[in-house]
Amino acid sequence: MILVTGASGKLGRAILSTLSQRDVVATGTSRAARGDLRTLDFDDPESISLRGVDTLVLVSAGEAEDDVVVARHDAVITAAERDGVAHVVYTSLTSAGDHLGFALAHRWTERRLQQSTLSWTILRNGLYADLFGSLLGWSGNRLTSAFGDGALAAVSREDLAEAAAVVAEAPHRHEGRTYDLVGTPVTAADVAEHLGVPLVDVSLDHRRQELDRAGLKPFQPAMLMSIHTNVRHGFLGSPGPDLGHLLGREPGDTLADVAAATGAPRASTPSDATAR
Numbered sequence: 180m181i182l183v184t185g186a187s188g189k190l191g192r193a194i195l196s197t198l199s200q201r202d203v204v205a206t207g208t209s210r211a212a213r214g215d216l217r218t219l220d221f222d223d224p225e226s227i228s229l230r231g232v233d234t235l236v237l238v239s240a241g242e243a244e245d246d247v248v249v250a251r252h253d254a255v256i257t258a259a260e261r262d263g264v265a266h267v268v269y270t271s272l273t274s275a276g277d278h279l280g281f282a283l284a285h286r287w288t289e290r291r292l293q294q295s296t297l298s299w300t301i302l303r304n305g306l307y308a309d310l311f312g313s314l315l316g317w318s319g320n321r322l323t324s325a326f327g328d329g330a331l332a333a334v335s336r337e338d339l340a341e342a343a344a345v346v347a348e349a350p351h352r353h354e355g356r357t358y359d360l361v362g363t364p365v366t367a368a369d370v371a372e373h374l375g376v377p378l379v380d381v382s383l384d385h386r387r388q389e390l391d392r393a394g395l396k397p398f399q400p401a402m403l404m405s406i407h408t409n410v411r412h413g414f415l416g417s418p419g420p421d422l423g424h425l426l427g428r429e430p431g432d433t434l435a436d437v438a439a440a441t442g443a444p445r446a447s448t449p450s451d452a453t454a455r
């Protein structure tokens with residue numbers, strides 16, 4: 180049996196949905212009791228049971244400080260070792276993302292898996308297309324960006340889910356492999372052109388001040404700023420072959436997804452957005 184964690188979330192749900200169209204037995208988990216999903220809370224190690232699971236698709240639960248995320252992932256991998264899970268597929272972070280503020284917990288989890296008694300496959304997922312779009316802003320009808328000329332090799336969750344399903348249904352073929360799953364490079368200028376709106380480049384300082392005013396969780400501004408500076412300075416824009424190899428086709432074009440995630444232009448608002 181295949182068990183997909185985080186199946187109430189967007190990626191886990193898409194993985195489970197893809198697996199449901201294949202000739203395998205798969206179910207998912209959530210912390211809350213929801214429909215057919217099994218209840219599983221990484222923050223409650225004593226309660227974790229993975230008995231009967233052959234392949235665990237461990238979708239990262241990363242929305243927290245590193246010590247919390249590391250403890251979560253350690254708890255579930257420890258349970259997988261104890262309960263006789265044969266293979267773990269872990270959704271990690273693209274190789275180019277080593278400088279991102281949330282890379283450490285992913286790399287720690289990869290190392291924990293590699294040193295475990297388990298058979299494993301690591302899926303180093305690129306950044307989601309809609310995340311990129313959501314980090315662009317609006318000043319009236321002008322799109323604002325702190326990404327400069329930098330590109331993101333943005334990827335859709337649908338493609339990542341299909342790749343995870345391909346691995347999970349035949350894990351022995353992917354044992355001990357690490358795949359770097361990135362999509363097609365997209366820039367803020369591509370998005371502005373797609374939407375037919377002007378683009379204003381803002382500084383990192385400008386974007387940081389906006390994030391500081393946005394009422395985010397304490398760890399979030401630093402994480403999001405790390406995405407801005409990595410893209411701006413050219414660290415996350417390179418495509419790669421692994422996603423296409425797993426899918427057996429070219430990854431989908433993500434420009435429309437990025438554009439949709441920017442939201443509709445807000446009614447004209449004053450902005451101190453300035454060119455670099």
Ligand SMILES: NC(=O)c1ccc[n+]([C@@H]2O[C@H](COP(=O)([O-])OP(=O)(O)OC[C@H]3O[C@@H](n4cnc5c(N)ncnc54)[C@H](OP(=O)(O)O)[C@@H]3O)[C@@H](O)[C@H]2O)c1
Pocket residue numbers: 184185186187188189190191208209210211219220221222238239240241242251304305306307310
């Ligand atoms: N590559 C990227 O661009 C990117 C961007 C953002 C996040 N991520 C990472 O990718 C993961 C999946 O993305 P997504 O879009 O599907 O996120 P999502 O929609 O927010 O879903 C997150 C899932 O994590 C589960 N979860 C959270 N805390 C948990 C815990 N303590 N124990 C067990 N499950 C827990 C949630 O389950 P319940 O709430 O139902 O318990 C939910 O199903 C995220 O969790 C994050 O680690 C990647």
